[in-house]
Amino acid sequence: MKHIKLVIGYDGTDFHGFQRQKGLRTVQEELERTLTILLRHPVRVKAAGRTDTGVHAEGQVVSFWTSCPIPVERLPLALNSLLPSDIVAKKANQVSPNFHPRFDATSRVYRYLIDNRPTPSALLRRYAWHIPEPLNVEAMKQAAQYLLGVHDFASFHASGSDLGSTVREMKRIAVVKRGGVISITMEANAFLYHMARIIVGTLVEIGLGQREPEEMHSILEARDRSVAGKTAPPHGLCLMQVKYGKRRCTNHGTAEGGREAF
Amino acid sequence: MKHIKLVIGYDGTDFHGFQRQKGLRTVQEELERTLTILLRHPVRVKAAGRTDTGVHAEGQVVSFWTSCPIPVERLPLALNSLLPSDIVAKKANQVSPNFHPRFDATSRVYRYLIDNRPTPSALLRRYAWHIPEPLNVEAMKQAAQYLLGVHDFASFHASGSDLGSTVREMKRIAVVKRGGVISITMEANAFLYHMARIIVGTLVEIGLGQREPEEMHSILEARDRSVAGKTAPPHGLCLMQVKYGKRRCTNHGTAEGGREAF
Numbered sequence: 001m002k003h004i005k006l007v008i009g010y011d012g013t014d015f016h017g018f019q020r021q022k023g024l025r026t027v028q029e030e031l032e033r034t035l036t037i038l039l040r041h042p043v044r045v046k047a048a049g050r051t052d053t054g055v056h057a058e059g060q061v062v063s064f065w066t067s068c069p070i071p072v073e074r075l076p077l078a079l080n081s082l083l084p085s086d087i088v089a090k091k092a093n094q095v096s097p098n099f100h101p102r103f104d105a106t107s108r109v110y111r112y113l114i115d116n117r118p119t120p121s122a123l124l125r126r127y128a129w130h131i132p133e134p135l136n137v138e139a140m141k142q143a144a145q146y147l148l149g150v151h152d153f154a155s156f157h158a159s160g161s162d163l164g165s166t167v168r169e170m171k172r173i174a175v176v177k178r179g180g181v182i183s184i185t186m187e188a189n190a191f192l193y194h195m196a197r198i199i200v201g202t203l204v205e206i207g208l209g210q211r212e213p214e215e216m217h218s219i220l221e222a223r224d225r226s227v228a229g230k231t232a233p234p235h236g237l238c239l240m241q242v243k244y245g246k247r248r249c250t251n252h253g254t255a256e257g258g259r260e261a262f
Numbered sequence: 263m264k265h266i267k268l269v270i271g272y273d274g275t276d277f278h279g280f281q282r283q284k285g286l287r288t289v290q291e292e293l294e295r296t297l298t299i300l301l302r303h304p305v306r307v308k309a310a311g312r313t314d315t316g317v318h319a320e321g322q323v324v325s326f327w328t329s330c331p332i333p334v335e336r337l338p339l340a341l342n343s344l345l346p347s348d349i350v351a352k353k354a355n356q357v358s359p360n361f362h363p364r365f366d367a368t369s370r371v372y373r374y375l376i377d378n379r380p381t382p383s384a385l386l387r388r389y390a391w392h393i394p395e396p397l398n399v400e401a402m403k404q405a406a407q408y409l410l411g412v413h414d415f416a417s418f419h420a421s422g423s424d425l426g427s428t429v430r431e432m433k434r435i436a437v438v439k440r441g442g443v444i445s446i447t448m449e450a451n452a453f454l455y456h457m458a459r460i461i462v463g464t465l466v467e468i469g470l471g472q473r474e475p476e477e478m479h480s481i482l483e484a485r486d487r488s489v490a491g492k493t494a495p496p497h498g499l500c501l502m503q504v505k506y507g508k509r510r511c512t513n514h515g516t517a518e519g520g521r522e523a524f
Contacts, residue, residue: 009381009384009385011387011388057383058383086384086387087385088382089381118352119352120271122348123320125273
């Protein structure tokens with residue numbers, strides 16, 4: 001039996017999220033069905049994270065076991081010939097038996113796109129939140145800096161979800177405008193439920209001048225979801241990369257996820 | 263009666279091209295149906311160009327007549343509330359009675375996207391041609407220069423179509439690589455049938471090292487479709503902008519098309 005780590009991408013538009021749900025089209029169900037056909041035995045995958053309905057991925061990581069003798073480096077091409085066109089297999093590696101795509105991850109990189117032009121792009125409508133009012137990008141950049149470092153992100157945590165500690169480390173947050181499109185890239189050790197989208201919703205209110213950039217500090221301090229901004233819609237969000245620690249990883253830089261050093 | 267110029271965008275994936283065809287979903291049919299509902303009288307549009315099945319637009323231009331008193335500047339927002347999500351109305355202006363979106367156009371700008379990474383992006387699969395083998399962008403840039411200026415583009419003209427002269431002026435051609443994505447932007451006074459896609463197909467063969475950049479010169483000279491490269495697939499192509507002459511236009515620079523000076 002081999003333990004395989006697989007990097008996948010998907011267009012979340014037509015899925016009810018990653019996780020299997022009875023009677024609904026999900027990424028997990030389509031992926032497991034395809035793996036089961038290709039590998040000729042039942043396959044269950046573990047994932048680095050469960051993306052919500054409408055959220056996309058360019059670098060989701062899953063793992064599974066197989067007894068199939070197909071060479072691991074041929075798996076992506078073989079899978080892509082069988083997968084529906086909105087899921088792409090990017091890279092496969094054999095990993096140690098105790099590898100876990102979620103618990104071994106040291107950080108996740110999410111990107112949120114905002115189409116900030118008077119009228120929406122027809123080609124970005126599935127992948128970007130269209131906001132016609134011009135956003136103050138400098139104010140958003142300034143506000144984002146308050147989030148860097150280790151904080152209690154309880155204010156950016158969807159209510160109803162209780163998973164213990166709400167302390168996370170934001171390692172990087174970049175707000176960049178190119179053409180009429182603003183991208184917000186966030187890297188944290190882990191994200192709370194809806195955290196990326198609540199951060200974006202709050203940054204947008206600051207960009208619209210409804211709040212001052214300095215408010216970000218008091219929002220963090222409040223540890224209260226009701227003081228933060230609205231939750232941004234899911235379709236602008238994309239899981240770009242999941243990184244694994246130095247002990248497991250030789251390459252941090254690619255959008256396809258780190259390469260396993262086993 | 264008012265004569266209206268309307269700039270639209272669309273995701274061509276789920277359309278059988280722009281032009282009305284009985285029993286098939288086309289951009290023209292959806293647009294005319296929506297205009298007819300909004301304006302409360304039958305509407306027929308004229309377009310700057312007929313894009314093929316699968317080809318996208320960010321700056322297609324149409325015109326139509328209306329007796330509806332709705333203010334022209336409110337048209338895009340009103341239309342967007344009624345249009346299917348894969349068509350976007352971007353900008354409306356009243357124009358002179360003799361304006362013609364096709365015959366008055368002085369140039370068209372097309373962009374072709376190539377996803378040139380080992381495995382395809384899940385988010386670009388509808389909008390870019392995935393070529394896993396690394397392309398030599400410098401060779402493609404060099405070859406593209408031969409196309410600049412006034413030439414007989416008969417070698418880049420799909421056979422079977424006969425429209426008289428095959429002489430066109432290529433005003434600009436830019437090959438740019440950013441990340442793993444190559445964009446080829448072409449501006450010409452007009453394009454022959456499949457011309458943009460045959461140029462891209464030929465540039466790709468040069469990028470793959472199957473032909474030398476200098477061959478572009480002899481391909482042009484041959485005036486023979488059979489010597490040029492294959493036709494690139496439609497889904498990488500997007501009509502970005504239609505420009506109108508100085509007499510009609512005050513603004514050339516935006517992706518939404520020039521503003522009418524009437």
